[in-house]
Amino acid sequence: MARNVTTRRKIIFTAIAWTLAFVIFFPILYTLITSVKTETEAIQGFDLIPTFTLENYVTVQTQRDYMKPFMNSVILSVGSTILALFVGIPAAWAMAFSPTKRTKDILMWMLSTKMMPAVAVLVPIYLLFRDFGLLDTRIGLTIMLTLINLPIVIWMLYTYFREIPGEILEAARMDGASLFNEIVYVLTPMALPGIASTLLLNIILAWNEAFWTIRLTTTNAAPLTAFIASFSSPQGLFWAKLSAASTMAIAPIVILGWFSQKQLVRGLTFGAVK
Secondary structure (H helix, E strand, C coil): CHHHHHHHHHHHHHHHHHHHHHHHHHHHHHHHHHHCCCHHHHCCCCCCCCCCCCHHHHHHHHHCCCHHHHHHHHHHHHHHHHHHHHHHHHHHHHHHHCCCCCHHHHHHHHHHHHHCCHHHHHHHHHHHHHHCCCCCCHHHHHHHHHHHHHHHHHHHHHHHHHCCCHHHHHHHHHCCCCHHHHHHHHHHHHCHHHHHHHHHHHHHHHHHCCHHHHHCCCCCCCCHHHHHHCCEECCEECHHHHHHHHHHHHHHHHHHHHHCHHHHHHHHCCCCCC
8 A cells, every 4th residue: 555655656746857847848849840930830820830940050151150249158158167267266265264253244245136127227237337348248248247146156056065064164274275275175175065066057148148148238248138039120020040059059058057967966966875
């Protein structure tokens, strides 16, 4: 009897998991199917077996320069991630191993900035970028992406660092390790799974950022998110071409996530089981 109940629960949970997975994956499937339709078919609705055509991908490649926004996305996401880790690791180290009475308040304040509507600070940030000559530049967008993702980076690293016994770092200090050596040669190797998952997650967040990339760029530093938005014109939305551009934009990050999923899971569960 108990075995039957266990089997039923497994079947139910498996069915729920597959249903949720399909619901989450369906928008990607819909985009992929729409990308191989003609424009006429695309506006008619969903069809599992459309007229297969690669015309939209050819048009996206020939009429628009795909490689330039692709390289911009790579440079911006990787550059902002490296900068965020460069700032976040020492900050998380200080909060994890040298906490003060205000440490938790600072962490909550940093997290609260992620809850603020981005449009509320659009005007002052736009004016600052204009005055400092950072509009439509890779440097400006790298700084912006670093700042908006830095709270998450510090929070994640702080959580991972808290799982590392402080006695190990104290032993390193007693052996004469400098602060730099302590962070680089002792702390970083021990927290490598957490740092790797933070790095991968930050790359994904930076790659998918659309609000700031669309509003702070035009052509020179425009990444793939702005590239997708360019298919919206006064003449209307070209759904098939828009879907083709979206598929080409999400494909690299989906592939990255697929091949690094084990590292992501390992890092996100780092310290959960002792």
